[in-house]
Amino acid sequence: MAEITRLSGCRDWIDLGFVERERTPEPAMALGIQSHVAGLSLSNTVELLEDLGVQRSRKAVHDWVQKADLQPDSGKSPNQIALDETVIRINDQQFWLYAAADPQSNELLHIRLFATTTTTLTEIFLRELRQKHDVETAVFLVDGAQHLQTALQRAGLRFQMSRHGNRNAVERIFRELKRRTSSFSNCFSHVEPETAENWLLSFARWHNATN
Incomplete structure (x- = not known):
């Protein structure tokens, strides 16, 4: 899967504070969110997680991205x-x-x-x-x-x-x-x-x- 080459790097920018009673390990959730946001389709993201032994649906990955409520940081002063x-x-x-x-x-x-x-x-x-x-x-x-x-x-x-x-x-x-x-x-x-x-x-x- 060629897109995986784009998925390296830190995932500290993903706040998993929305997680309550989620059965998926947080590192796998972070990878799923990063993968889909970086351009993998939901189907390919699910396949990537399956390769790691994590079985989740396309809807689950979609819901993670929506619940994470990610957006650019504020407080910048550009010229x-x-x-x-x-x-x-x-x-x-x-x-x-x-x-x-x-x-x-x-x-x-x-x-x-x-x-x-x-x-x-x-x-x-x-x-x-x-x-x-x-x-x-x-x-x-x-x-x-x-x-x-x-x-x-x-x-x-x-x-x-x-x-x-x-x-x-x-x-x-x-x-x-x-x-x-x-x-x-x-x-x-x-x-x-x-x-x-x-x-x-x-x-x-x-x-x-x-x-």
Whole structure:
């Protein structure tokens, strides 16, 4: 299984505090969460655990990821923030994934899934970003999307248009995200948007921990 080569590294970023009366050994749970977030399908993750003598269902692994409630750490003070959006498909419907990344550390600062993309939703995203991090003096790097620029202006945040350079940080992360979800055909099927967003937040936590 070629994907296993991507699963090395520390798993301290996975908080198993949600575990109460779980019969699965915690190291196996951590491996299952890491494997699925890193891009293995649920079926392949189950096979990996079976190779270690742990028999669990696809639903069990799915529930571990959801209950772990992983998301990027807060309290960052970036000098620059790459802001962008990309399309994610859920049950053959189009959703927009907003992301803010620190191009110096290559860490995801905040992500959010919306059913569409508007100036108002961008303002909501920026308000949440402000609650998590100190971004008042940061310079936001954006492309030519007018709704991004308008929302930043209304929020009183500095920005500059940039199609290359440091703004590429968030585009690289988007490419990595879509590569990781290639086993899902870049489409979350038979899940609610909230479930998909929880997985995306878990991906962001994994990305930052292994960056």
